[in-house]
Amino acid sequence: MKIGVIGTGYVGLIQAVGLAHLGFEVVAYDIDLSKIEALRRGEPPIYEKGLKELLQQNRERLFFTHWVEDLRDSEIVFVCVGTPQDAKGKANLNFVFSAAERIKPLLTGREIVVLKSTVPVGTNRKVQQLLGNSAFVVSNPEFLREGIALNDFFNPERVVLGFGESHPQWVREKMLKVYDYFLKKEVPFVITDWESAELIKYASNTFLAMKISFVNELARLAEKVGAVIRDIAKGMGLDSRIGDKFLNAGIGWGGSCFPKDVSALIWQFKEWELEPKLPKATKEINEEQLLWFLNKIKRHYGGNLSGKTFALLGLAFKPYTDDLRESPALKLAEMLIEEGAFVKGYDYVEGARRNVKKLVELNTSTRYSYGLMVCDDLADTLKGADGVIIAVEYREWNREHWDEFARLVRHKAIFDGRNILERKLVEELVNRGWHYEGVGVKV
Ligand code: NAD
Numbered sequence: 001m002k003i004g005v006i007g008t009g010y011v012g013l014i015q016a017v018g019l020a021h022l023g024f025e026v027v028a029y030d031i032d033l034s035k036i037e038a039l040r041r042g043e044p045p046i047y048e049k050g051l052k053e054l055l056q057q058n059r060e061r062l063f064f065t066h067w068v069e070d071l072r073d074s075e076i077v078f079v080c081v082g083t084p085q086d087a088k089g090k091a092n093l094n095f096v097f098s099a100a101e102r103i104k105p106l107l108t109g110r111e112i113v114v115l116k117s118t119v120p121v122g123t124n125r126k127v128q129q130l131l132g133n134s135a136f137v138v139s140n141p142e143f144l145r146e147g148i149a150l151n152d153f154f155n156p157e158r159v160v161l162g163f164g165e166s167h168p169q170w171v172r173e174k175m176l177k178v179y180d181y182f183l184k185k186e187v188p189f190v191i192t193d194w195e196s197a198e199l200i201k202y203a204s205n206t207f208l209a210m211k212i213s214f215v216n217e218l219a220r221l222a223e224k225v226g227a228v229i230r231d232i233a234k235g236m237g238l239d240s241r242i243g244d245k246f247l248n249a250g251i252g253w254g255g256s257c258f259p260k261d262v263s264a265l266i267w268q269f270k271e272w273e274l275e276p277k278l279p280k281a282t283k284e285i286n287e288e289q290l291l292w293f294l295n296k297i298k299r300h301y302g303g304n305l306s307g308k309t310f311a312l313l314g315l316a317f318k319p320y321t322d323d324l325r326e327s328p329a330l331k332l333a334e335m336l337i338e339e340g341a342f343v344k345g346y347d348y349v350e351g352a353r354r355n356v357k358k359l360v361e362l363n364t365s366t367r368y369s370y371g372l373m374v375c376d377d378l379a380d381t382l383k384g385a386d387g388v389i390i391a392v393e394y395r396e397w398n399r400e401h402w403d404e405f406a407r408l409v410r411h412k413a414i415f416d417g418r419n420i421l422e423r424k425l426v427e428e429l430v431n432r433g434w435h436y437e438g439v440g441v442k443v
Contacts, residue, residue: 001024001025001075001076001177001178002024002025002026002027002073002074002075003019003024003025003026003027003074003075003076003077003078003178004026004027004028004029004071004074004076004077004078004103005019005026005027005028005029005077005078005080006029006030006071006077006078006079006080006081006099006103007029007030007079007080007081007082007095007099007117008028008029008030008032008035008036008039008045008064008080009030009046009080009081009082010046010048010144010146010149010256010323011080011116011117011142011144012028012030012078012080012081012116013028013039013044013045013046013048013051014048014051014144014149014150014153015078015080015116015142015153016028016062017051017054017055017058017062017150018054018150018153018154019178020058020061020062021054021057021058022181023061024061024178025061025063026061026062026063027063027065027070027071027074028062028063028064028065029064029065029066029067029068029070029071030064030066031066033066036064036065036066039055039064040064042055042056042059046322046323046351047320047321047322047349047350047351047352048146048147048149048150048321049147049148049150049320050150051149051150054150068102068103068106069106071103071106072106074111075110075111075112075174076111076112076113076114076174076175076178077103077111077112077113077114077135078114078116078140079096079099079100079113079114079115079116079117080116080117080142081095081096081098081099081117082095082117083095083096083117083118083119083260083264084260085259085260085263085264088267089260089263089264089266089267090263090264090267091118091119091120091260091264091267093119093120093123095117096115096117096119096123096127097126097127097130100113100127100130100131101130104130104131104134107131107134107135108134109133109134109135111134111135111136112135112136112137112138112171112174112175113127113131113135113136113137113138114137114138114139114140114175115127115137115138115139115140115141116140116141116142117142118141118142118201118202118205118257118261118264119139119198120198120202120264120267120268121195121198121199121268122195122198123198124137124138124139124162124164124194124197124198125164125194125195128164136164136167136168136171137164137194138161138162138163138167138171138175139160139161139162139163139194139197139198140159140160140161140162140175140197141160141197141198141200141201142201143156143157143158143160143201143204144156146255146256146318146320146321146323147318147319147320147321148320155185155187156182156187157187157188158187158188158189158190159179159182159187159188159189159190160189160190160192160197160200160201161175161189161190161191161192161197162192162193162194162195162196162197162198163191163192163193163194164193164194165193172191176189201261202261202264202265202268203265205257205258205261205262206261206262206265206278206279206282208246208258209253209258209261209262209282209283209286210278210279210282211245211246211247212246212247212248212250212252212253212286213252213253213281213282213283213285213286213289214285215229215233215246215247215248215249216249216250216252216285216286216289216439217285218232218249218440219249219439219440220292220440222249222440223439223440223441223442226442227440227442228440228441228442229249229419229439229440229441230249230419230423230440230441232440233247233248233249248393248418248419249419249438249439249440250289250393250417250418250419250439251289251290251293251328251329251332251391251417251418251439252286252289252290252328253286253328254317254318254325254326254327254328254331255317255318255323255325255326255327256317256323256325256326258326259283259286259326260326262279262282262283263283265279266279266280266283290328290331290332290335291335293332293415293417293439294332294335294336294339296415296437297336297387297389297415297437298339300387300413300415300435300437301386301387304340305336305339305340305341306339306340306341307340307341307342308340308341308342308386308387309341309342309343309344309384309385309386309410310336310341310342310343310344310385310386310387310388310389311344311346311381311382311385311387311388311389311409312329312332312333312336312343312344312345312346312381312389312391313346313381313388313389313390313391313392313394313397314329314346314347314390314391314392314393314394314418315327315329315330315345315346315347315352315353315356315374315391315392316329316347316349316352316355316392317329317392318392318393319348319349319392319393319394320348320349321349321352322349322350322351322352322354322355323352324352324355324356324359328391328417329345329391329392330356330359332389332391332417333345333371333372336371337371337372341371342371342373343371343372343373344372344373344374344375344380344381344382344385345372345373345374345375345381346374346375346376346377346378346381347392348394348396350376353374353375353376356372356374357374360372360373360374378400379404379408382405382408382409383408383409384408384409384410385408385409385410385411386409386410386411386413387409387411387413387414387415388405388409388413388414388415389414389415389417390414390415390416390417390418390420390421391417391418392418393418393420394420395420397420397421398420398421398422398425402425402429402432402434403432406432406433406434412433412434412435413434413435413436413437414429414434414435414436414437415437415438416436416437416438416439416441417438417439418439419438419439419440419441421436421438426438426441426443427443430443
């Protein structure tokens with residue numbers, strides 16, 4: 001079966017490579033020629049562990065193209081284009097509708113067009129209206145996590161499929177055939193209507209963001225009363241009704257999905273004249289969290305960061321990705337620079353460092369250009385720093401040579417924005433003269 005994929009970003013490329021690995025012939029189309037050229041050379045334009053190897057391994061079943069006509073004869077076409085937020089926080093669906101319009105002339109009425117992009121309620125219906133009788137539209141929201149995206153592709157926790165009420169039975173059967181690998185693995189399937197499938201995605205992301213915002217807000221109280229948020233989260237998380245995931249206090253959530261999806265859900269409530277109380281609070285707490293953390297840092301330096309140099313450990317929005325979208329680390333860098341500080345940044349992922357360097361070069365007239373320097377070496381990052389800020393939760397920070405860091409920095413202060421350093425290590429570091437501050441942690 002020939003399968004088409006529209007958009008070769010984080011979702012589309014994983015979908016294309018994953019399906020090729022499962023044995024399908026895949027044609028992946030993108031309007032971005034530079035991405036297609038890189039993919040044809042066997043080089044993924046994004047970093048994801050194991051992706052390059054899998055791409056090269058399955059090259060004979062993968063065809064990358066800049067010509068939409070090459071999608072002709074695809075029995076199923078997965079739409080994986082971006083749905084960023086517009087200036088008001090609403091989902092911008094231009095890429096989705098433009099993709100649908102481009103493929104419409106190629107469709108014959110027997111194809112299935114699957115929306116993998118995260119889209120607000122009513123979008124699948126609108127795309128079906130746009131395509132008319134030329135194809136059947138199916139909602140299949142994506143839940144992969146960047147950093148472990150390939151693992152998530154092959155081992156999803158669920159597959160959600162939303163169908164239109166008048167879709168013939170063969171459409172369902174064909175979708176189940178494509179996902180037979182997951183059925184055999186007994187992955188749970190949620191088969192539902194378009195609207196429910198669309199909302200499952202927004203509800204899931206907003207709920208996860210809400211858990212983090214809840215624990216972050218609680219961390220502020222914990223700190224005031226002398227409690228330890230990590231212990232509180234552990235005590236909560238052992239209750240299976242709560243679960244222990246997404247209860248790590250820190251500098252807040254970012255990334256390509258949570259911010260825009262929480263905002264888009266807020267909009268959907270408003271459009272239906274409902275008050276989005278929890279999503280709104282979730283967003284507000286997150287917006288406050290970085291400022292709360294910045295103030296913590298400022299207090300340590302007597303309220304003045306002017307002329308101080310900080311080593312910023314972690315640049316992307318989470319570990320093992322080069323994706324900088326809505327990265328709390330970069331937002332914090334900007335805030336520090338605004339306070340007159342100089343920031344030296346490092347990330348273990350080379351692509352993340354490269355992408356920040358590009359940002360710095362592009363924004364020659366902004367704060368970034370003179371306040372942020374990206375180092376390719378951890379020692380260079382730490383040299384002469386007045387403080388070390390951990391902004392991305394790499395466990396590796398625990399295994400680094402903090403004694404050597406102590407010799408490199410000018411002032412031994414750690415601001416652990418992810419509460420990632422283990423308690424024993426923190427105790428040792430404090431005994432060796434380091435000042436340590438986490439989020440809702442007592443030392
Ligand atoms: P992305 O920005 O990385 O990739 C989108 C790609 O689509 C780009 O390469 C772009 O050039 C291409 N494109 C745009 N319009 C096109 C068109 N008309 N024809 C062909 N190509 C076109 O985006 P992403 O992170 O892969 O996200 C895609 C969708 O999946 C979004 O709706 C997002 O919310 C959702 N999603 C993302 C993730 C994630 O972790 N990134 C996880 C789950 C769901």
